[in-house]
Amino acid sequence: MRPCRSRLEENWVEAARSCSRQGVASRAHVMPDHGVWSELAVAEAGQRSFSKADLVPRARVLALARRLADLDFEVPLAELQASGAPAPVAATEKHVGQECSLVGHVVSSGCLEGADTVLDLGAGRGCLSERLQQAAGTRAGFLLIDRDPQKARCRDAALRRRGRARRLVADLQHVRLDPALGRCVAVTKHLCGCATDFGLRCLRALDEDKAALGRTGPPTPLFFATCCHHRCTWEHYVNQAFVLRHGLSEGDFADVCALSHWATLQARPPEEAPRGEAREGLDWGQRRALGQRCKRFLDSGRLEWLRGRYATAALVQYTTLSVENRLLVAR
Numbered sequence: 001m002r003p004c005r006s007r008l009e010e011n012w013v014e015a016a017r018s019c020s021r022q023g024v025a026s027r028a029h030v031m032p033d034h035g036v037w038s039e040l041a042v043a044e045a046g047q048r049s050f051s052k053a054d055l056v057p058r059a060r061v062l063a064l065a066r067r068l069a070d071l072d073f074e075v076p077l078a079e080l081q082a083s084g085a086p087a088p089v090a091a092t093e094k095h096v097g098q099e100c101s102l103v104g105h106v107v108s109s110g111c112l113e114g115a116d117t118v119l120d121l122g123a124g125r126g127c128l129s130e131r132l133q134q135a136a137g138t139r140a141g142f143l144l145i146d147r148d149p150q151k152a153r154c155r156d157a158a159l160r161r162r163g164r165a166r167r168l169v170a171d172l173q174h175v176r177l178d179p180a181l182g183r184c185v186a187v188t189k190h191l192c193g194c195a196t197d198f199g200l201r202c203l204r205a206l207d208e209d210k211a212a213l214g215r216t217g218p219p220t221p222l223f224f225a226t227c228c229h230h231r232c233t234w235e236h237y238v239n240q241a242f243v244l245r246h247g248l249s250e251g252d253f254a255d256v257c258a259l260s261h262w263a264t265l266q267a268r269p270p271e272e273a274p275r276g277e278a279r280e281g282l283d284w285g286q287r288r289a290l291g292q293r294c295k296r297f298l299d300s301g302r303l304e305w306l307r308g309r310y311a312t313a314a315l316v317q318y319t320t321l322s323v324e325n326r327l328l329v330a331r
């Protein structure tokens, strides 16, 4: 289902059209953006891609930068935990390093003991599940969920050779898990934007359905590595109250999501960085820092939501190999 166009997205498509008309697209800094509407705009603007962040008006960027700097939302990331990951891997193997760290967090938590099912939400090719299955030697079955049918042929066969594994091709927004899955542990690695919120709601519904059947117990432990915050949407975000309580509106939320993309700017500006670099009144490094703060803000709201349900919940830095380094752990 396509999200409704927000005001920002309307602006973005219009701005992209306008850039295209003016021939600006060919000069603009190119930054890939995986958002639905940016893909539309790319097509409409003529093969060049911008970040939506670059189209947030300067006054709003500066206002948000001040706002977020002042806010008392900060939740310190726990130190990178000893996670059972093997020796540091080369940056080229960053996904391996991230998987190993995630596996280490799950295994060292003890949550797998007695678990019936591991849920891998947004499982992609299934590499995380495979690594977890190998490392943990768990008797639990694996349920991989991903909306992309193309991913189904990847590591599933290897998973089934070693144990029980099934794949569900479905959008998490519409998934209702069966309480018959028994005691579950849920993992995600880089489940994009609002899909993380779908996953959180899906687990809450599972716990509620179990409770309705009289199966009381702690909520389903989860280990969620978040990413692509520019794809979060107001209507699906789990903690709108957190945003409003910090004095931000729905429109500000859309800006925060867009600006979060700046977190992924390279450490140094490229040689060909466009003129007008300080267009928003922020230099390259300040834009990166603001992007990271936006991501932290969005994950902090999710953390608060989890703290309302779980005995312990934390935002953990689980890797140094990527700016997408936050892991929500709740159990």
Ligand SMILES: C[S@@+](CC[C@H](N)C(=O)[O-])C[C@H]1O[C@@H](n2cnc3c(N)ncnc32)[C@H](O)[C@@H]1O
Binding pocket: 121, 122, 123, 124, 125, 126, 127, 128, 145, 146, 147, 148, 151, 170, 171, 172, 173, 188, 189, 190, 191, 192, 195, 198
């Ligand atoms: C960045 S990939 C990560 C894949 C895998 N976890 C990994 O680390 O390699 C995100 C995955 O989430 C899936 N995904 C995104 N939104 C989803 C949704 N709403 N429901 C189900 N899967 C979704 C995508 O199809 C994609 O395979």
